[in-house]
Amino acid sequence: MLDVKNISMFFGGLAALSNVSFSVVEGEILALIGPNGAGKTTLFNVVNGFYKPSHGDIFFNGTRISNIKTHRICRLGIARTFQVVRPLQRMSVLDNVIASAFMRAADKKRAEEIAMDILQFTGLYDDRNVISKGLPLGKRKRLEIARALATQPTMLLLDESFAGLNPSELNESIDIIRKIKAKGITMMIIEHHMKVIMAISDRIIVLNYGQKIAEGTPLEIGRNPQVIEAYLGEATNA
Amino acid sequence: MKRYLPLFCLALLAVVPLVGLNSYLMHILILFVMWSVIGMSWNLLGGYCGQVSFGHAAFFGVGAYTAGILYTKTGLSAWWGLPLSIVAVTLVALVMGFIVLRLRGPYFALATLAIGEVLRVTAENLTNLTNGDVGIMIQERTWVEKIWYYYIILAVAAITFYLVRAVIQSKLGYYFVAIREDQDAAESLGINTTLYKTIALTLSAAITGMAGAFYTNYMGYIDPKVVFALHDISIVAIMVVMVGGVATFWGPVVGSIIMILMAEMIRSVPMLGTAHQTFFGALLIFIIIFLPNGIVGDFKKLRRLVGLGRPS
Amino acid sequence: MTAPQIEVFLQTLIAGFLLGGLYALIGIGMTLIMGVMKIINLAHGELMMVSMYIAYWLFTLFGLDPYLSVFVATPVMFFIGVGLQKFLITPVLKVDSILPENQVILTVGIGMVLSSLAMLFFKSDYRSTPVSYATSAWYLGDYWKGSPIELSLSVPWTVSFVFALAITAGLWFFLTKTDTGKSVRATSQDPQAALMMGVNVDRMRMLTFGLGSALVGAAGCLFIPIYYLYPSLGGQFTLIAFVITIIGGLGSTAGAIIGGIILGVFESMTATYIGMGWAPVGRFAVFVAALIFLPGGVASLARKRKLGK
Ligand SMILES: Nc1ncnc2c1ncn2[C@@H]1O[C@H](COP(=O)(O)OP(=O)(O)OP(=O)(O)O)[C@@H](O)[C@H]1O
Ligand SMILES: [Mg+2]
Numbered sequence: 001m002l003d004v005k006n007i008s009m010f011f012g013g014l015a016a017l018s019n020v021s022f023s024v025v026e027g028e029i030l031a032l033i034g035p036n037g038a039g040k041t042t043l044f045n046v047v048n049g050f051y052k053p054s055h056g057d058i059f060f061n062g063t064r065i066s067n068i069k070t071h072r073i074c075r076l077g078i079a080r081t082f083q084v085v086r087p088l089q090r091m092s093v094l095d096n097v098i099a100s101a102f103m104r105a106a107d108k109k110r111a112e113e114i115a116m117d118i119l120q121f122t123g124l125y126d127d128r129n130v131i132s133k134g135l136p137l138g139k140r141k142r143l144e145i146a147r148a149l150a151t152q153p154t155m156l157l158l159d160e161s162f163a164g165l166n167p168s169e170l171n172e173s174i175d176i177i178r179k180i181k182a183k184g185i186t187m188m189i190i191e192h193h194m195k196v197i198m199a200i201s202d203r204i205i206v207l208n209y210g211q212k213i214a215e216g217t218p219l220e221i222g223r224n225p226q227v228i229e230a231y232l233g234e235a236t237n238a
Numbered sequence: 239m240k241r242y243l244p245l246f247c248l249a250l251l252a253v254v255p256l257v258g259l260n261s262y263l264m265h266i267l268i269l270f271v272m273w274s275v276i277g278m279s280w281n282l283l284g285g286y287c288g289q290v291s292f293g294h295a296a297f298f299g300v301g302a303y304t305a306g307i308l309y310t311k312t313g314l315s316a317w318w319g320l321p322l323s324i325v326a327v328t329l330v331a332l333v334m335g336f337i338v339l340r341l342r343g344p345y346f347a348l349a350t351l352a353i354g355e356v357l358r359v360t361a362e363n364l365t366n367l368t369n370g371d372v373g374i375m376i377q378e379r380t381w382v383e384k385i386w387y388y389y390i391i392l393a394v395a396a397i398t399f400y401l402v403r404a405v406i407q408s409k410l411g412y413y414f415v416a417i418r419e420d421q422d423a424a425e426s427l428g429i430n431t432t433l434y435k436t437i438a439l440t441l442s443a444a445i446t447g448m449a450g451a452f453y454t455n456y457m458g459y460i461d462p463k464v465v466f467a468l469h470d471i472s473i474v475a476i477m478v479v480m481v482g483g484v485a486t487f488w489g490p491v492v493g494s495i496i497m498i499l500m501a502e503m504i505r506s507v508p509m510l511g512t513a514h515q516t517f518f519g520a521l522l523i524f525i526i527i528f529l530p531n532g533i534v535g536d537f538k539k540l541r542r543l544v545g546l547g548r549p550s
Numbered sequence: 551m552t553a554p555q556i557e558v559f560l561q562t563l564i565a566g567f568l569l570g571g572l573y574a575l576i577g578i579g580m581t582l583i584m585g586v587m588k589i590i591n592l593a594h595g596e597l598m599m600v601s602m603y604i605a606y607w608l609f610t611l612f613g614l615d616p617y618l619s620v621f622v623a624t625p626v627m628f629f630i631g632v633g634l635q636k637f638l639i640t641p642v643l644k645v646d647s648i649l650p651e652n653q654v655i656l657t658v659g660i661g662m663v664l665s666s667l668a669m670l671f672f673k674s675d676y677r678s679t680p681v682s683y684a685t686s687a688w689y690l691g692d693y694w695k696g697s698p699i700e701l702s703l704s705v706p707w708t709v710s711f712v713f714a715l716a717i718t719a720g721l722w723f724f725l726t727k728t729d730t731g732k733s734v735r736a737t738s739q740d741p742q743a744a745l746m747m748g749v750n751v752d753r754m755r756m757l758t759f760g761l762g763s764a765l766v767g768a769a770g771c772l773f774i775p776i777y778y779l780y781p782s783l784g785g786q787f788t789l790i791a792f793v794i795t796i797i798g799g800l801g802s803t804a805g806a807i808i809g810g811i812i813l814g815v816f817e818s819m820t821a822t823y824i825g826m827g828w829a830p831v832g833r834f835a836v837f838v839a840a841l842i843f844l845p846g847g848v849a850s851l852a853r854k855r856k857l858g859k
């Protein structure tokens with residue numbers, strides 16, 4: 001569904017990504033893990049069209065997307081969330097979601113319907129009239145997901161949507177992810193929480209210093225010595 | 239009740255002149271309505287879409303000169319300038335948008351300011367077309383009484399008010415505010431930010447341009463220093479909105495009343511006449527520090543400041 | 551080109567260069583403020599106007615030479631700048647508002663108050679300081695008898711230029727060699743990191759605004775022997791300062807110097823070859839071109855070359 005081919009991304013002299021290739025298969029949850037600064041968010045920014053890759057190409061359902069604008073990539077069906085949440089601060093939760101629902105809605109009424117559905121789906125319905133600036137972090141993270149879903153994507157990129165959640169919020173969010181998967185939406189998930197990763201992902205890609213160092217099922221990754229050294233070791237020590 | 243407020247105000251404004259106001263009061267009324275129009279148009283771009291323009295004089299001036307040049311060069315009535323200014327100003331806005339809309343925040347603001355100034359200097363120097371500093375005089379005035387001018391600008395204001403409200407409550411409005419709040423996030427939600435910023439700019443420009451064309455007809459005389467003025471047009475446009483209330487429907491109207499009344503009051507004190515900028519500047523500083531969202535936007539806070547109403 | 555044409559060209563170039571040196575001083579003040587505070591000071595030119603009035607009155611009342619008034623007006627402007635930052639700009643940084651451009655609009659308000667107060671007190675008369683050396687110049691022919699072309703170097707322009715160079719050098723020394731200067735630069739590069747390193751960011755901001763005002767104040771004193779003074783002259787110089795920082799690259803001191811020279815030469819050329827009235831248009835043409843083609847300013851070119859390897 002998504003083919004990332006030999007992507008490199010340089011910031012000045014720093015290679016945030018070097019020669020990364022992989023594919024995402026329709027319907028799966030692909031987890032992207034790696035230590036801080038490994039280039040995960042950068043990879044999302046490249047897929048999402050915020051950055052033009054320095055080298056390499058990206059194809060989505062056969063269409064080359066590495067040279068087109070962000071809003072068109074979204075229209076093709078790729079939606080994302082932000083690690084550092086970026087709600088439309090002075091808009092209510094509902095309006096945030098309506099604004100993104102407009103992309104595929106014929107009129108305002110339809111956009112509102114879509115938004116209401118999604119708010120219910122993500123459990124934000126009761127907060128719909130809250131101005132999003134005033135929302136607690138856990139709900140703001142959820143709003144990111146709701147907003148992305150409102151564009152009715154076929155592929156969803158989630159950047160640390162679980163970071164900073166308390167255990168009950170965490171379980172709720174995992175449920176939501178499962179329900180999204182049940183809808184047939186493909187997902188790429190960046191996450192530091194190993195338990196979450198092992199529980200929900202079908203496959204895992206490991207980045208370190210901008211390079212892909214491993215790829216496989218959770219089981220395989222858990223046994224990969226290179227990964228344990230680069231990442232898991234560090235995580236279990238912590 | 240709230241639904242009928244605009245209609246009520248419109249009706250009130252429509253009958254006010256019938257009580258027989260003198261020419262001076264009619265002039266004040268016309269200026270007030272004209273500045274409401276400019277304020278509403280600035281608010282559409284600045285308040286809602288978040289693109290703070292320091293160069294609305296560019297549109298006002300081009301609109302005014304469209305009417306003026308039409309009159310001097312083709313002998314047509316300057317009133318044709320009203321519809322034609324839309325075309326001319328839209329073209330200017332598209333070119334300008336191409337240059338400035340890639341810039342963000344203060345850079346956008348400064349670039350628009352610069353373009354406004356470029357147009358002023360151009361109008362001063364293109365003497366064949368504009369008569370330069372001499373200006374353009376409309377010899378035959380359409381009406382002697384001001385009331386007809388008043389009704390024309392009132393109609394423009396009414397249309398503008400409803401247009402802005404319709405736009406803001408539609409998809410466009412959601413997109414504009416989304417762009418204001420976070421341009422990157424908006425883009426990643428499938429919003430073509432360049433396109434929608436261009437739409438906001440063009441709409442806003444066209445309305446201000448019409449006000450400019452009206453100004454030519456009403457005043458009967460324009461010159462570059464007046465219609466392309468940085469302080470007396472571009473900055474006052476900002477002030478009308480800042481004072482009244484950024485991103486509110488009524489803000490520009492309230493702001494316009496206050497600005498016009500203040501300007502006239504200062505003018506009536508002989509010593510202070512030349513110093514109206516001092517008061518405008520001081521008001522601007524006051525508003526930004528104490529009521530950053532304007533009188534309408536910070537109404538609750540205002541009531542608290544003056545000791546009315548309980549603190550919430 | 552014939553000899554007279556070459557003469558005109560070189561003379562224009564020299565004039566542009568001298569003007570550019572003064573522009574650079576104005577631009578550096580602006581770029582310092584922009585770098586540290588991330589705001590555009592649209593009262594910059596008005597601050598220069600205030601300083602020019604100080605120099606003017608010192609000359610008119612006490613006969614103090616404008617070049618000596620640099621030493622009076624510059625400290626005064628410094629404190630005015632600190633006061634503006636402390637009492638007006640800092641409070642606004644703390645209020646929440648829909649438009650973040652509020653800070654820029656605030657400086658517009660400050661500029662309006664300054665220029666219209668000047669108008670109120672001093673009327674819109676054009677003033678100048680009739681110094682004895684106003685029209686004196688050095689001529690190439692006096693030094694090189696057989697010279698095929700004749701060039702002149704205006705005394706006040708040259709002295710102003712030299713002063714500007716000296717002040718710039720002093721600033722450079724301050725920013726690179728003193729601890730306080732280093733803190734200013736650190737704040738400019740990364741306020742968060744500077745804060746963690748124990749830099750008092752609020753104080754740095756006041757210092758910077760004071761410094762920026764002092765620099766443009768000094769420029770005012772250097773301009774008055776060669777320029778007219780009137781209350782509304784500020785706006786034009788604010789724009790010049792802004793254009794320079796855009797050409798030079800935001801927050802880059804070296805860029806501001808280059809930007810100033812580029813703009814000075816360009817304006818001088820426009821005035822000679824196209825017409826006096828068009829000089830401001832030339833200024834904006836450079837500005838727009840810089841925005842479109844060189845978004846990071848001249849400074850970005852240097853950076854790219856370094857990293858290209
Ligand atoms: N816009 C940018 N300009 C310069 N460098 C950048 C930029 N964006 C990211 N980087 C650098 O690229 C590297 C990768 O950053 P990235 O944000 O992709 O890491 P990450 O894997 O998402 O880390 P984290 O787990 O902390 O979110 C970092 O060294 C970062 O400093
Ligand atoms: Mg990240």
